[in-house]
Amino acid sequence: MKTGQGWRGGTGDMQILPGPRHRPPMKRPTWIIILVSLVTVFLICAYMYPPQSSAACYVFSSRGCEAISNWLPPAPARELTDQELASRAVIRDILNTPPTKSEKSKVAFMFLTPGSLPFEKLWEKFFHGHEGKFSVYVHASKEKPVHLSRYFVNQDIHSDQVIWGKISMVDAERRLLAHALKDPANQHFVLLSDSCVPLHNFDYIYNYLMHTNLSFVDCFKDPGPHGNGRYSEHMLPEIEKKDFRKGAQWFSMKRQHAVIVMADNLYYSKFRDYCKPGLEGRNCIADEHYLPTFFHIVDPGGIANWSVTHVDWSERKWHPKSYKARDITKQLVKNITSIDVSVHVTSDEKKEVQKWPCLWNGEQRPCYLFARKFYPEAQDNLLLLFSNYTTI
Template sequence: MKNIDHQLRPQAPMKLLNVQMQLHNFFLYLLLLGFGLAFGITLSFYLKDISFNFQLNQFPVLNPLPNTTSSFSLVSTTPPPPPPFRVLTKKNKGRVGLTDFLRVPNASHDMREDEMLWRASMVPQVRDFPFKRVPKVAFLFLTRGPLALAPLWELFFKGHEGLYSIYVHSDPSFNGTVPENSVFYGRRIPSKEVAWGKFSMVEAERRLLANALLDFSNQRFVLLSESCIPLYNFTTVYQYLVGSTQTFIEVYDFPGGVGRGRYNSRMMPTISLAQWRKGSQWVEMDRHLAIQVVSDRKYYPIFKRYCRGSCYSDEHYLPTFAHIKFSRKNSNRTLTWADWSRGGPHPYRFGRVDVTVDLLKSLRNYGQCVYNGRPSDICHLFARKFSSDALDRLLRFAPKVMGF
């Protein structure tokens, strides 16, 4: 037995060694298996990504559909085009600084109307301007053709560059030219056909305002006709307007056929008969009101749809809009005088024989009006209607009476 036991004893360490080696191999196999699984999973995701990108590159990149429920969208890698009013130069190399942003587009720009109205409606929330700003008065001329009284206005503007800006909306069929040395040169805005007295006049007024609003320095806006003349020199007009806290839109409630009789009941409930107003289409307003006019999406569409036929929106839209939105700020009077004393649908037109020193003085000393809540001797800054044959006498008397 001892010999047998002695022979068996060396086999025990060998068995223990074999068990240890088997365990070692088992754990090695597990490690290799785990590494293989990890490598296989990683390689699988990598191959899927390559396959997806390869398939994506086989087709043109599409813009995402609106209201898509997909968890991802295919976005073009090409940067979007800059806004139409962005100015890029070699100097700034694509960077748009404050100077470029404030640069005023040419009057004959190529912006679409919706683009122009959108830009004109911008309002800075910070009141303090980060640049030196000299307030300017924008003179907006609505004409059929040439501005016949332009030489008189040339005298009016002379020597006051930087304090005014000019915009002219004429009929698209007019192709006349303006001398390069004129203050009206290059001031004609892109225009559409205007039917005098119909709704398109309001559209023309909004175009003029929108173009003028592109210049941040314009703070007061005067709408004038081709037959208007100034009654005072530029300094007086400028100080009167820039120093005013009011807007000058004639507003009154007229019960007759040319007043309330033009109201369309289909304007309810947005505009009621009690809110309906009438007034002159030749107005003056500040920048805040001008922005509200070009941004109006509530009352303007109602007028465009229902003020037709015998309804002359140029005599009702701005008066009604100002009455509803800005009645406390508005002076309820126009700054443009006209002679309605002789009856008829239009004011009297002054010709050559009518223009005298006494006439011009009488227009300036019309009476007493309210200005900034106080009595003022200046009631009107402009007058109409004056024909082209009155120009020579206006040029003769203007330096003496108006102080040009």
């Protein structure tokens, strides 16, 4: 037997297999762990410290902060300051006070004017025969007015200087409200300029205002430079940028809202101190932002978000369209009084057109009761047009 030959068994040779190979230990996917950790840290930071500028937002998303906020959990509710709690408590109680409307309820017509009112004859025709259903108040900021109508004589209130764009405009509005609120019969308050005219007869306007619980305060969100671009972070914490609103100053409001405007000092003081032309390189116009922002914060469901006073900004200039004597036609008034949709245009590059129906007690109705800017020379033509002040 040959000892050098391997042992054979069966019909074939048995092969001696090599032993198992020893694999090196598997490396942990450390890069995955690092990536997940970084994403987690980023999400936590974004949640706790959301980006404040659009540039920071667009680093992470082409859609900006709005896209990020859609998939982040909601931020925790901010704890109100002591001043806010006190203010909200007072406002809540006032708003919960039921109105005391009766047959003796009146509409307060408050005129904010530099001097004499050019349309007193027109307003006299409008008021005639409705004594006991209205009150008149005149705030003349530059010179003592000369009155031609008996309805305006002795109706001047203590006035102060008003400078466009400054808080003095809001001060004049509040001064008018303070005087009008002294009469408990006044249940609705309309702010009018010297260039305003009524578009309907007295009964139509009286019923429109008295038979709704809304206040007609213009209010919309403008992300552009003439809207949220005027916001100052000094208004924090009480006024956040997301609540900053814009609107025309010409309001019509119910008594409860007039009272809370007079009771407010917290939000008013923020606009007094931080909303003024030239502050921080911005031209913040207090009368365009105070009331819209205030009501959006404290009672957003109580306002209509449009003004019942029409003005034409379609020419996209610094000043609205004005009407001279030759412009006064029946068709002009019909066009204005048939509008039943509120329109706003943002001041950013998109020039977004915002539209919503003018709803009166849930029913879509024409938006406007008054209109402005009319030249004094238009009065005679307006008197002819509204000879009996019937609805056109």
